[in-house]
Amino acid sequence: MTQIYWNEAALNHVTPPGHPERVERAEAVKAALQKIDGLEWRDALPADRSEVERCHPAAYFDRIAAASPADDYVSLDADTHMSPGSLDSALRAVGGCNAALDAVMAGETKTAFTAMRPPGHHAESSTAMGFCLFGTVAIAAKRALDHHGLSRVAVLDFDVHHGNGTQDLLWDEPRTFFCSSHQMPLYPGSGAAHETGAHGNVLNTPLNPMTGGPEMRRAWGDVILPAVDDFAPELILISAGFDAHAADPLANLNWHEQDFAWVTSAICEVAEAHAKGRVVSTLEGGYDLDALAASTVAHVQALREHEE
Numbered sequence: 001m002t003q004i005y006w007n008e009a010a011l012n013h014v015t016p017p018g019h020p021e022r023v024e025r026a027e028a029v030k031a032a033l034q035k036i037d038g039l040e041w042r043d044a045l046p047a048d049r050s051e052v053e054r055c056h057p058a059a060y061f062d063r064i065a066a067a068s069p070a071d072d073y074v075s076l077d078a079d080t081h082m083s084p085g086s087l088d089s090a091l092r093a094v095g096g097c098n099a100a101l102d103a104v105m106a107g108e109t110k111t112a113f114t115a116m117r118p119p120g121h122h123a124e125s126s127t128a129m130g131f132c133l134f135g136t137v138a139i140a141a142k143r144a145l146d147h148h149g150l151s152r153v154a155v156l157d158f159d160v161h162h163g164n165g166t167q168d169l170l171w172d173e174p175r176t177f178f179c180s181s182h183q184m185p186l187y188p189g190s191g192a193a194h195e196t197g198a199h200g201n202v203l204n205t206p207l208n209p210m211t212g213g214p215e216m217r218r219a220w221g222d223v224i225l226p227a228v229d230d231f232a233p234e235l236i237l238i239s240a241g242f243d244a245h246a247a248d249p250l251a252n253l254n255w256h257e258q259d260f261a262w263v264t265s266a267i268c269e270v271a272e273a274h275a276k277g278r279v280v281s282t283l284e285g286g287y288d289l290d291a292l293a294a295s296t297v298a299h300v301q302a303l304r305e306h307e308e
Contacts, residue, residue, distance in 0.1 A: 002304040003103055003112040004033055005096035007044040010116045012085025016073055019081065020250060020287040021118060021131040029115050029283065032293035038304055040109070044096025044116050047139075051094055054142040055135050055169045060126045064133055076128045090118055090133040097140045097282045104235070105148050110277040111268070111303040113240070115296075119284040121163035121239045122188060130161065130188055137239050137282050138169035144235050145175050154179065154233035156224070158263055159241020159284040160251040162191030166239065167202055174199035177231045179224045181205045181216065183244070183251050203227050212254035213262075216244075220263050225270055232274045236267060242286030242295035250287050257291075257298040264302035277306060 010026040033039065049061050067074050068087045075081050093116035100112035120137060122130025141153045155170065157163040157180040167190065170176045182191050184206035191204045205219050228236070242260060244253040264281075271279045281303065286292035 001038060001040045001109055002300065002307055003040045003042050003100060003109045004300070005042050005044040005100050005112065005114040006030060006116065007092050007096070009085060009089045009092050012083070013089035013118055014083040014085065015081050024289055025286065025292060026115070026117050028289040028293045029296050032297050033115060033300060036297060036300060036304070039300070042099065042103070044092040044114060045099065046088060046091035047095035047098055051098055051139055051143065052091070052134050054146065055125065055139050057126060064128060080128050080131055086118065086133070089116065092116055093118065093120060093136050093282070094134050094139055097136050097280065098143055100280045101140045101144055104278045104280055105144070110307055111279045112281070113300050113303060114282040116283065119241070120282070121157060121159060121166045121284050122161070123165040124168040132165060135165045135169045137237050138166045140237055140280065141170060141176050142173070150234045151175055152177070152231060152233045153235050153237065154228050154231055155237045155239065156228065156267055157239035157241070158244065159239055160244040160248065160253055161187055161241065161285060162204065163239055164188045164190040167195065171202065172198040174201055177201050177203070177228065177233065179203040179205070179228060181207055181219055181224065183207055183209055183211070183253050186251055207253060209252040210254055213256060213259040216255060216259055217262060220266060225266055228270050229273065235275050235278045235280070236271045238267065238279065238281035239284045240281045240299055241284035242292050245286065245288065245291040245295055247288040247291040248286065250285070257294045260295045261298040261302045264299050265306070268302065268306040272306070279303060279306070
């Protein structure tokens, strides 16, 4: 039974009025997922700082904790803000993803999805950016390697924006394989095909603006997934951003719900071949509420079908 990791703290990370990464995103995702039968809901508990420090220096954690405001907001950069509930919510995003990983490794479920915010894939080693505080999925990858003893972990990112933070955090980690499809040109400006990691462990597949489902399926089916198959991961982690949807206001790709369902199912097939079906997914972007809700449902339903 696919597990969903959630806590109401996701609603306590409050951003300034008009900000796209807003509380309503979490509300939309939760309401949509509650309509799906056959999911097991689990509490997303906060991670210890030692988990964050698998990827981020202690001094960075201290700086983020010290920046946490007692009221109102603090801006870490033009896009990235903290309110009084932000640190707890970010730690629960990390903790939920780690708990999902632990459950999958224990054989309690093959698939799990963490529906928390803020997202994480833009957070670099010592830099909060792009709405992100901690590198949630990269931290889970390091936990899988160092706590669970795996030797090959794939991190697959289909958010419309390049996961520069995940790439930074895993650049020199030969036991991981980070693959990303993303619109280019677009924020944050990284993710060119020549960025291949310190050990050939990064695969970037930029997509032109207005790329639709057929082109996306060719990129994943002909380039990314064959490379993941060759890597033969023992676990697959997904950065599940849904802002490649045609309705999303922050980008210009033309994917639809069925495209997210397709790529999820294709990823699960590779996981079945090499990783005992183990797939852990965590929420990244997606800023049109209706498209976000529908795409998340398509993604989670594909994960659930993989359980059957």
